[in-house]
Amino acid sequence: MNSNSLKEKLKDYLFNILLSCLLLIGTFLLLSPWVKEAIIKFSINNIMNNIMNNTTAEEINYNQENAEEFSWDPAIQTPNLKTILSNISKLNRKDVLGVISISDVNILFPILNGTSTQNLLVGATTVNIGQKMGEGNYILAGHHIRDDTLLFGPLLKVEEETLIQITDKTNIYTYQVVDKKIVKETDLSILQETTIPTITLFTCNVSGIKTDKRVVIRGELVDTSSFSADNQYVNMYNVQEEERVTAHNDSLVFWLVLLICLICLLVSGMYFYKNQRKS
Template sequence: MFQIPPNKQGKMVLGAVIIKDLGVSLPILHGTNTQNLLVSATTVKNDQVMGKGNYVLAGHHMRDDRLLFGPLLKIEKGAYIHISDKRKIFTYKVKEKKIVHETDVSVLVDTRSPELTLITCDVTGIDTDKRVIVKSELVDTNDNSNQAEFEGKYGYGMGTEPNLHSNVIFFLWVLLVVGLPCVLLFINTVLSVINQN
């Protein structure tokens, strides 16, 4: 079985999403919130079950298109997406990619047939109201009892450590997003104090 470590808060990872053609190999965490989105794909609906209905995952589109869900902008119809709940591997085939307004919740509606919906921003940053939607249909379900077999078949595993490049880019991005506003706020505060004197 996969050896999936708990995240920093001690919660277990639900599984993984893998798109071999795009180099995507991400853990899936429960709940779409800022903390989870910085490190993983996240579930959007509380009651969703892998392999049933419309399973929806959201992820960030970072400045580096190779990180998190950034590669989704390059996905093509017919590509395969694999998700696993640590017991089974669900293989989906992409049937549609489209851009919708952020208020379009029709993409979240449950379906009778098993589907996978991936959501990310159409551009990096927070100044966009458009979302890239990738819709896929379930084409295969396999037992997931052997991690080595899974990694051999798909080239990625949930136990795979991120490479050095990914870690460095991610660290620099977090430093820019978190550090820069703090530095600007500090400078603004110092200038305000100086101007008052």
């Protein structure tokens, strides 16, 4: 084999590597919004399956009583892929305070202590230090990203009289929505204490662009039941948890099939191109 043939083969080899890298990068960039959402969805379900299911009421109570101080930044924006990849696995088990459930809009994920970047990626976060479920104004912030079904995106679909449930695994606290409004991010009146047990949820009013508006949902306490009780409120929470497990399994199958299809597409493209060059 002469030197010219070796050079040609080396060029083809390097070109194929470069083409493969470009195809992979292009595919990754094209799918990055879905990749972000898939990572968040998988992480939430992983936390629910591996942490929440194995966290006792005693551990949550300990976390509540020993919650670390934090600072709240009202200007936190929608995370990019780099932010997600560098923070998604940094959840501190000591920040776990419970679960929020709104069955009408398919919200079911952890409540975490403090509005840190890593906590906002996988759950609803407390805003004031020392908040207690079923007492005063229980305030939670959350992200609104491109997929309106993730994190606090579904809040835009919440209507008055919708039931909001939070639990610390000792009790389930059920609130009924009494007010929904849009406010400026500088409006701190939503953080004020209340004389009756209230829950306040808020998130950005739009996703994908910078905004100074927030959607605010406010509910009032209508029931407090033991986590182990047998009534309509506890049963409603349990039904949603069962549906979440089923949906998680279906989602894993979908993403596995999609990944296999993408790999097959890339391999087919490279094989087709190689044959074309030979001909």
